[in-house]
Amino acid sequence: MELLKEIQSVFAKAEVARIYFGNQNILLEQQYGFTPGNTRFAEGGCCDEINELEYRLMENYWGERFKFGGLAGYCHGGKTGLMAVAHHIPEADGQKNLLLLAGPHIGFHRGQWGKVPRKGQTGITASCGSLATVLQTGYAAICEKSDDRLDRQQQSVEQLLLPYLEK
Ligand SMILES: [Zn+2]
Structure with a gap:
């Protein structure tokens, strides 16, 4: 936790990933009706294997991920990737949702x-x-x-x- 405090001295809202994603997953279901049955998870993060633990954590919750990203956490899948994943979204309870997780990562x-x-x-x-x-x-x-x-x-x-x- 010392490490987290050190990071929070610069990024005050930083959290441990499993806690952050766990809370977001619950929020998405309770407030917006996202469930693993009506949501396609797409990941546009950097391809660095160091991020894999968080991607798998999300994948275990939401189901297989559509790989949308690449170097630097940019969504290199672009419009064609977005069109493709749009055709992979499951429907349940009258809802179809796309959850796209993307962004850069910085080591410390x-x-x-x-x-x-x-x-x-x-x-x-x-x-x-x-x-x-x-x-x-x-x-x-x-x-x-x-x-x-x-x-x-x-x-x-x-x-x-x-x-x-x-x-
Ligand atoms: Zn990277």
Whole structure:
């Protein structure tokens, strides 16, 4: 809990994920009628395996997830992915719901933001590595990059963040 308090000193509303998601799941059912029977869960988070525990927690509650995301927690599935998942929504009690969970993730380790230790590794790694790479690359170098068909997700993230890097 010391770790949580340290994080809350910067993000006052931060919670342990299983408590946050558990509360949100109950709220969604009690206030809006979302149930596993009438809801398709879609996840648009970063593909970093460090997030898998939370995705599985949600998947265990809501059922199999539609994978909508990719690097940096951006919904790379786009309009085509949204159209596809819209056709996968179950109906019960006159309701059809789509629950899309998405967003970036930032590691925190011993006072350092954007860092995490990983199983079987002695060093500390970036988290989110995609976002850290954008920051390291910088505005000028991203502007000079040419199209790379083998790195489309990262290029999308770079283009999305470019106006913020310029500032
Ligand atoms: Zn990431």
